Amino acid sequence: MLALIAVDLSHEPNRVVEMAGAWAARLGARADVAYVDPIANFAPLVRHADLRRSVQDQIQHITLEEKTRVDALVATLPVDARGTGRVWDGAGAVAIAEHSASYNLVLVGTHGRQGLVHLVLGSSAERIARWSHAPVLVVRNAPPASGGRVLVAVDLRDHAEVVVDRALPYAKALGATVDLVFVEDAVNFAPLTMEAPVLALVAEHVARRRTQDQAAMLDLLNRVPAGARGKATVEDGDPGHRIGKLASNYDLLITGTHGRSGLDRWWLGSVAENILRSAERSVLVVHLEAFGGHAEEEGTDGDAHRS
Numbered sequence: 001m002l003a004l005i006a007v008d009l010s011h012e013p014n015r016v017v018e019m020a021g022a023w024a025a026r027l028g029a030r031a032d033v034a035y036v037d038p039i040a041n042f043a044p045l046v047r048h049a050d051l052r053r054s055v056q057d058q059i060q061h062i063t064l065e066e067k068t069r070v071d072a073l074v075a076t077l078p079v080d081a082r083g084t085g086r087v088w089d090g091a092g093a094v095a096i097a098e099h100s101a102s103y104n105l106v107l108v109g110t111h112g113r114q115g116l117v118h119l120v121l122g123s124s125a126e127r128i129a130r131w132s133h134a135p136v137l138v139v140r141n142a143p144p145a146s147g148g149r150v151l152v153a154v155d156l157r158d159h160a161e162v163v164v165d166r167a168l169p170y171a172k173a174l175g176a177t178v179d180l181v182f183v184e185d186a187v188n189f190a191p192l193t194m195e196a197p198v199l200a201l202v203a204e205h206v207a208r209r210r211t212q213d214q215a216a217m218l219d220l221l222n223r224v225p226a227g228a229r230g231k232a233t234v235e236d237g238d239p240g241h242r243i244g245k246l247a248s249n250y251d252l253l254i255t256g257t258h259g260r261s262g263l264d265r266w267w268l269g270s271v272a273e274n275i276l277r278s279a280e281r282s283v284l285v286v287h288l289e290a291f292g293g294h295a296e297e298e299g300t301d302g303d304a305h306r307s
């Protein structure tokens with residue numbers, strides 16, 4: 001498996017590479033380390049020829065220094081996981097997503113922005129997870145030395161089997177026990193004024209739906225090899241926040257995304273992105289629909305969907 005570790009040289013690249021490299025090694029991947037230089041295309045904007053040449057010389061000098069720093073980061077990776085250092089031009093998240101088509105897995109760190117700052121600036125990790133051709137692992141903790149526990153969060157209304165099947169190779173590489181969870185974003189009917197017969201019908205429907213969901217979760221759990229099979233649960237609440245909190249008891253959380261963008265995402269939001277913001281543990285985001293990504297290699301699917 002070929003992995004890509006995306007770094008920001010201005011924000012704790014050593015810490016990110018240390019953790020991401022440990023994950024790559026545990027998953028049996030060889031990892032390249034990449035930095036995207038946002039100023040490399042600045043020179044053509046300078047009109048004066050002499051000044052433009054001077055700017056180009058400075059950019060070339062800076063790029064060489066950046067490549068040296070990236071190569072030094074590669075040298076810190078475990079030997080078996082050591083790939084190549086890369087410095088690319090362009091906008092960070094966009095460039096990483098474009099190059100991700102050549103990889104089976106992308107590993108990124110996160111600044112963990114929240115509140116108004118996050119609303120205005122967004123998150124590079126979330127953008128990469130949304131646009132990447134390959135699954136994206138957002139690292140927040142080191143992998144377990146052996147075994148461990150993986151939580152796979154599914155939506156029973158949407159491609160649950162795909163998420164489980166794409167999660168299994170990663171759990172197998174870790175030798176981890178796999179638990180499944182579905183959090184139903186249920187409507188609270190209690191404050192509504194309803195006649196008793198209507199409330200009884202609603203309660204009956206909810207109970208029947210819960211029984212069906214529990215049976216569906218058990219069917220999903222049977223897709224997990226017996227030796228790695230944990231438990232399957234159904235809970236109520238806000239999926240993004242509830243799943244993020246449940247993840248604190250696990251080494252890795254795996255979930256899926258459609259990669260919404262534009263107005264659709266603005267209005268509907270994304271459970272996967274809410275999980276990325278709320279979870280304090282590492283999160284692996286797999287994609288629910290193929291988008292012509294990198295071919296499958298060593299049992300890990302690199303396809304993705306990007307809107």
